[in-house]
Amino acid sequence: MRAVWSGPDAASLSDSDLVAVNERYCRMQRMLDADRAQLAAEIARRSRPELGPGSLAKTQGFRNPTALIAATAGTSTGDAARLVKVGEATAPRQLLSGEKAPARHPHVAAALQEAGLTAQAAGAIIGILDRVALRAGHEAIEVAEKTLAEQAPGLSMDQLHRLLVHADAWLDPDGVAPREDEKRGLEQLIMREVDGMFEITGRLTPEHGAPVKVAIEALVSAEMRATRDDPRDGTADSDAPRRSVVQMHADALVRLCEHALGCSQTDLPLQGAAVIVRIDHDNLINGTGYATIDGITAPVSVATARRMAAAGEIISCVLDGTGQILDWGRTRRLFSRNQRLALLERDGGCAMCGVPPGHVKVHHIRWWARDAGPTDLANGVCLCESCHHRIHDNGWEIRIDGIGISAKVWFIPPPHVDPARTPRLGGRAKYDYAA
Known part of the structure; x- marks a missing residue:
C-alpha cells in the first residue's frame, strides 16, 4: 500500500x-x-x-x-x-x-x-x-x-x-x-580531450595527494579572502561571472603549472617545455580564423590565441601564409624578478582594478608575438586575469607616460564605452593622495 x-x-x-x-x-x-x-x-x-x-x-x-x-x-x-x-x-x-x-x-x-x-x-x-x-x-x-x-x-x-x-x-x-x-599501484592520472575540453581524472595516495590538495586549497582560500576583503565597491569585476569553488580549483591547478613552467629556479626537468600556440599571422592581426595548440586536438579562437600570446608563460608560433615561422619568441620572454618588483611598485597590484599583487601577472603591452614587444619596464603592466581578458577582448588600450616606477599607467576605453576615449588613470597613482 x-x-x-x-x-x-x-x-x-x-x-x-x-x-x-x-x-x-x-x-x-x-x-x-x-x-x-x-x-x-x-x-x-x-x-x-x-x-x-x-x-x-x-x-x-x-x-x-x-x-x-x-x-x-x-x-x-x-x-x-x-x-x-x-x-x-x-x-x-x-x-x-x-x-x-x-x-x-x-x-x-x-x-x-x-x-x-x-x-x-x-x-x-x-x-x-x-x-x-x-x-x-x-x-x-x-x-x-x-x-x-x-x-x-x-x-x-x-x-x-x-x-x-x-x-x-x-x-x-x-x-x-x-x-x-x-x-x-592504483595511482593514476588520465588526461584526455572530451567535447573540446581537456578532462583530467586521477587517483593519488595520501602521500602524493596531500601537497596537491594543500597547494590548490591555499590558492583558492587566498582568492576567496581577496574577494571577501576587497575594500572597493565591487564594480570593477561586476561584468565577470563569479567563479564557483570547483572552477577556482581548476584555476589554481592552471596557475601552479604556469608557475612551474615559468620559474627559472625550479629543479624540475622543465627546460625547453613550453606551450606552443600556432596561428597564421594574418589571422592574428585581423582576428579571423582560429589557432591550434601543440598537443591539443581542439582548435581555439583567435581571442584565446591572443590572450595566450600575450601571457608570459606561452610561446607563440606565428606563421605567414605559407606556414613559415615569422617569430619564435626572443631571448627573454619572461619579465625578471626585479622587473616584476619594480612594476608592482609602480602599479601596486592590478593596474586596472587594484587587486593585491598576489593575484596579478606581468603582461606585455605590445604583445610578445603579434607586435614583437620587448620585455622591458616601458612595455610591462601588472594585470589580474579578469582585467587582462577584459582589455584584450573589449578593445581597451594601455599607455605608459614617464619612465620607471614613477611612470603613470593610462587605460584608454574603446569607443563603445566612451566615444571620446578619455584616458583613465590606473596603477598606484590612481589611489595616491595629491595635496
Missing part, C-alpha cells in the same frame, strides 16, 4: 516543522531499513543453494536471492547483496542444536533496531569489522563495534567514512603500510 503525504503542503511548513517532519521521515526510513535487512536475510536463508529448485528465489523465477530482492526494490544486485549481508550479521543466529544465539554484531543490530543507523551505514561498519577480524581479535572487534555503533548515528556517510578509516588503522595498525603499497 502506497504511503500518502497527509499533512499540509510542505511549502507551508515553518522552518521548525519542516525540520521535524524531515527527521520523522528519516527515522521511519531507518526503521524500514532494519526490517528490510531482516527480511533480506530470511529470503537468503530460504534460498540457500542446497535447496535446489525448491529455493524461494528459484520458485519465484529468480536465479538467486539478491536478484529477487533487487528486482522487488528496484535497486542493484550489489545493494541487495549488502542488505543481505547486514541482515545476516545482525539477525539472531540459530545454532545446530536449534537454540538461538545473539547476532554476530549485536551492537550494530541494536543501533539498527533503535533506528540509529541506516542499512548503508551498518553495512560499512560490518565490512570494516569483518575484514580485520582475524588480525584484530575478538576483544578489539567488540570494543570497536560498540564505539562505532555509538558514534555513527547522526553522521553522514562521508563523515562515517572518515571515522571508519581511523577505526581501521586502530584495529589493524600493521596493515597500514601494506595498504599504502597496494594503493601506490
Whole structure:
C-alpha cells in the first residue's frame, strides 16, 4: 500500500516543522531499513543453494536471492547483496542444536533496531569489522563495534567514512603500510580531450595527494579572502561571472603549472617545455580564423590565441601564409624578478582594478608575438586575469607616460564605452593622495 503525504503542503511548513517532519521521515526510513535487512536475510536463508529448485528465489523465477530482492526494490544486485549481508550479521543466529544465539554484531543490530543507523551505514561498519577480524581479535572487534555503533548515528556517510578509516588503522595498525603499497599501484592520472575540453581524472595516495590538495586549497582560500576583503565597491569585476569553488580549483591547478613552467629556479626537468600556440599571422592581426595548440586536438579562437600570446608563460608560433615561422619568441620572454618588483611598485597590484599583487601577472603591452614587444619596464603592466581578458577582448588600450616606477599607467576605453576615449588613470597613482 502506497504511503500518502497527509499533512499540509510542505511549502507551508515553518522552518521548525519542516525540520521535524524531515527527521520523522528519516527515522521511519531507518526503521524500514532494519526490517528490510531482516527480511533480506530470511529470503537468503530460504534460498540457500542446497535447496535446489525448491529455493524461494528459484520458485519465484529468480536465479538467486539478491536478484529477487533487487528486482522487488528496484535497486542493484550489489545493494541487495549488502542488505543481505547486514541482515545476516545482525539477525539472531540459530545454532545446530536449534537454540538461538545473539547476532554476530549485536551492537550494530541494536543501533539498527533503535533506528540509529541506516542499512548503508551498518553495512560499512560490518565490512570494516569483518575484514580485520582475524588480525584484530575478538576483544578489539567488540570494543570497536560498540564505539562505532555509538558514534555513527547522526553522521553522514562521508563523515562515517572518515571515522571508519581511523577505526581501521586502530584495529589493524600493521596493515597500514601494506595498504599504502597496494594503493601506490592504483595511482593514476588520465588526461584526455572530451567535447573540446581537456578532462583530467586521477587517483593519488595520501602521500602524493596531500601537497596537491594543500597547494590548490591555499590558492583558492587566498582568492576567496581577496574577494571577501576587497575594500572597493565591487564594480570593477561586476561584468565577470563569479567563479564557483570547483572552477577556482581548476584555476589554481592552471596557475601552479604556469608557475612551474615559468620559474627559472625550479629543479624540475622543465627546460625547453613550453606551450606552443600556432596561428597564421594574418589571422592574428585581423582576428579571423582560429589557432591550434601543440598537443591539443581542439582548435581555439583567435581571442584565446591572443590572450595566450600575450601571457608570459606561452610561446607563440606565428606563421605567414605559407606556414613559415615569422617569430619564435626572443631571448627573454619572461619579465625578471626585479622587473616584476619594480612594476608592482609602480602599479601596486592590478593596474586596472587594484587587486593585491598576489593575484596579478606581468603582461606585455605590445604583445610578445603579434607586435614583437620587448620585455622591458616601458612595455610591462601588472594585470589580474579578469582585467587582462577584459582589455584584450573589449578593445581597451594601455599607455605608459614617464619612465620607471614613477611612470603613470593610462587605460584608454574603446569607443563603445566612451566615444571620446578619455584616458583613465590606473596603477598606484590612481589611489595616491595629491595635496
